[in-house]
Amino acid sequence: MFVFIHRAVLASILAGGLAATPALAQTSKGDRELGQYLSSECVTCHQLSGKQSEGVPAIVGWPEDQFVAVMRAYKNRERENAVMRTIAGRLSQSDIEALAAYFGSLPKPAAP
Amino acid sequence: MIIDRRRLLVGSASLGAATLLAAPPVLGQAKPRVVVIGGGPGGATAAKYIAKDSKGAIEVTLVEPAKQFVTCFHSNLYLGGFRDLASITHSYDKLAANYGVKLNHQTARAIDRDKKEVVLEDGSRLPYDRLVVSPGIDLKYDSVPGWGREHEETMPHAWKAGPQTALLRKRLEAVPDGGLVVMIAPPNPYRCPPGPYERISMMAHVLKSAGKTKAKIVVIDAKETFSKQALFQEGWNKHYPGMVEWMGPKIHEGLKSVDPRTNTVVTGFETFKDAALVNVIPAQTAGRIALDSGLANQTGFCPILPENMKSASDPNIYVLGDATIAGDMPKSGFSANSQAKVAAMAIRGELTDARVFPARYANTCWSLLAPDDTVKIGGSYEAKDGRIAAVETFVSKTGETAELRKETQAENMGWYAGIIADVFT
Ligand SMILES: Cc1cc2nc3c(=O)[nH]c(=O)nc-3n(C[C@H](O)[C@H](O)[C@H](O)COP(=O)(O)OP(=O)(O)OC[C@H]3O[C@@H](n4cnc5c(N)ncnc54)[C@H](O)[C@@H]3O)c2cc1C
Numbered sequence: 080m081f082v083f084i085h086r087a088v089l090a091s092i093l094a095g096g097l098a099a100t101p102a103l104a105q106t107s108k109g110d111r112e113l114g115q116y117l118s119s120e121c122v123t124c125h126q127l128s129g130k131q132s133e134g135v136p137a138i139v140g141w142p143e144d145q146f147v148a149v150m151r152a153y154k155n156r157e158r159e160n161a162v163m164r165t166i167a168g169r170l171s172q173s174d175i176e177a178l179a180a181y182f183g184s185l186p187k188p189a190a191p
Numbered sequence: 192m193i194i195d196r197r198r199l200l201v202g203s204a205s206l207g208a209a210t211l212l213a214a215p216p217v218l219g220q221a222k223p224r225v226v227v228i229g230g231g232p233g234g235a236t237a238a239k240y241i242a243k244d245s246k247g248a249i250e251v252t253l254v255e256p257a258k259q260f261v262t263c264f265h266s267n268l269y270l271g272g273f274r275d276l277a278s279i280t281h282s283y284d285k286l287a288a289n290y291g292v293k294l295n296h297q298t299a300r301a302i303d304r305d306k307k308e309v310v311l312e313d314g315s316r317l318p319y320d321r322l323v324v325s326p327g328i329d330l331k332y333d334s335v336p337g338w339g340r341e342h343e344e345t346m347p348h349a350w351k352a353g354p355q356t357a358l359l360r361k362r363l364e365a366v367p368d369g370g371l372v373v374m375i376a377p378p379n380p381y382r383c384p385p386g387p388y389e390r391i392s393m394m395a396h397v398l399k400s401a402g403k404t405k406a407k408i409v410v411i412d413a414k415e416t417f418s419k420q421a422l423f424q425e426g427w428n429k430h431y432p433g434m435v436e437w438m439g440p441k442i443h444e445g446l447k448s449v450d451p452r453t454n455t456v457v458t459g460f461e462t463f464k465d466a467a468l469v470n471v472i473p474a475q476t477a478g479r480i481a482l483d484s485g486l487a488n489q490t491g492f493c494p495i496l497p498e499n500m501k502s503a504s505d506p507n508i509y510v511l512g513d514a515t516i517a518g519d520m521p522k523s524g525f526s527a528n529s530q531a532k533v534a535a536m537a538i539r540g541e542l543t544d545a546r547v548f549p550a551r552y553a554n555t556c557w558s559l560l561a562p563d564d565t566v567k568i569g570g571s572y573e574a575k576d577g578r579i580a581a582v583e584t585f586v587s588k589t590g591e592t593a594e595l596r597k598e599t600q601a602e603n604m605g606w607y608a609g610i611i612a613d614v615f616t
Contacts, residue, residue, distance in 0.1 A: 116548045119240070119532040123525060123553070124602075124609040132608035134601025161585040162555055162569060162602065168583050169551070169571055 114181025230255030233325030233512030326478025
């Protein structure tokens with residue numbers, strides 16, 4: 080899974096998707112409280128506990144820069160999934176950073 | 192963009208203003224009180240989020256007669272043999288244990304809007320500062336001539352999950368090869384637009400799997416078109432050739448009557464006799480409590496303010512889910528859950544000093560056509576021009592690869608686990 084993410088980050092950078100590349104170096108630009116509200120949309124599918132279930136992957140405890148890159152890849156239609164494209168489509172850069180800050184701050188479940 | 196209640200309140204002389212901020216809303220009352228009527232995905236989600244995010248600052252009582260909730264969502268998968276009943280049955284216990292939601296297992300008999308009290312079955316009253324009403328739908332038992340509440344055992348609806356769902360499956364299993372199944376499909380608006388058509392797919396799957404390919408499913412629809420129609424019809428032709436015959440009003444020329452004693456269905460064009468199973472899905476309204484309390488308009492559903500799900504007719508009441516007129520959002524469990532989060536945030540903003548952000552709504556509905564062949568439709572929504580309007584929508588395409596359809600089914604299963612974790616734990 081992480082190999083996959085790194086590839087997505089790379090792909091976004093190559094595609095010029097990461098206009099705000101310097102953001103990668105920093106941490107927690109996001110408004111965590113906004114992130115918590117926005118996350119309520121995500122947790123209808125993605126479990127807050129970090130449990131992956133069938134076709135819905137776990138999204139908690141990620142490094143924020145990777146989270147932002149993956150969300151931008153859906154927004155920029157470099158990643159396929161129709162649900163995620165629609166969801167990411169209306170998120171602004173600061174929304175995505177807020178989500179990255181919130182989900183990034185949650186603990187991953189103990190390794191199975 | 193961020194609406195700060197504290198700032199909004201400056202200069203506001205409304206009655207509500209006094210009940211806001213951290214100050215006790217009523218003299219001598221320790222905590223603001225929220226009562227929620229209905230423990231479906233609308234009500235249970237609202238109760239959880241208000242209790243969880245207010246961290247005990249708001250007292251939340253959930254009024255729901257049932258001790259366990261059977262989801263209509265994935266009840267078609269139960270019908271098709273892809274799930275058992277236990278896996279779609281959920282308890283409210285964790286809402287009490289994890290967030291301190293008070294469970295009151297009674298039916299709300301009335302809402303005293305002047306006194307801001309809910310009157311329960313046993314005559315006791317629950318006072319509220321804000322009330323959430325999420326009672327789902329009621330069936331219009333007089334909408335199909337010849338059929339009524341007393342016939343729901345002979346001609347089941349299974350549009351409220353539980354014993355009806357189990358009965359429909361039992362009856363389906365008893366359909367012989369060569370037997371006739373008739374579905375009466377409802378007029379708009381109704382709970383779960385793709386639901387009847389997913390159900391037809393699951394019925395056909397059960398019949399086909401039992402080798403009963405000479406059985407036939409006739410659909411007498413009140414509508415000329417339906418949700419994901421091209422996708423369903425493609426699926427039926429592919430998986431169940433010759434088994435499903437769908438008719439809109441132009442073809443059947445109107446549903447005239449049904450006779451539960453002889454299992455007959457009469458349309459303007461044709462009479463279907465001796466059906467092995469008739470599944471009547473009648474027209475629908477908002478749940479009775481919403482109608483009785485004057486929250487609905489002439490359509491039988493409740494108008495709401497699109498920015499926060501507040502009732503258009505009472506500033507102390509929020510209405511959620513199937514009972515509402517939610518613009519472009521369909522009546523689904525996903526929608527009800529999404530609306531509940533917007534309302535929960537708005538209520539916390541009114542009763543405490545929580546931050547309030549602009550409402551965002553979402554929905555996706557998956558439909559299983561056959562094993563590992565699933566399609567989806569969905570969108571994101573926001574308040575616009577006085578209604579809830581779609582921002583962006585998507586729908587599966589005909590002719591998609593088997594691989595993509597299989598992935599879509601994995602999403603469907605993952606979503607179910609996710610929404611259950613979100614609503615009930
Ligand atoms: C066959 C079928 C398939 C479906 N598939 C899907 C799907 O795949 N995805 C999806 O998102 N949706 C699906 N749905 C739709 C979904 O089930 C509903 O939209 C959803 O349950 C609506 O939630 P709600 O909270 O508005 O109402 P409900 O879920 O109906 O909950 C209302 C609750 O209120 C209680 N109640 C009513 N009146 C009172 C009262 N006076 N006092 C106290 N309690 C009261 C009831 O007991 C009930 O528990 C499907 C529906 C059907 C029928």
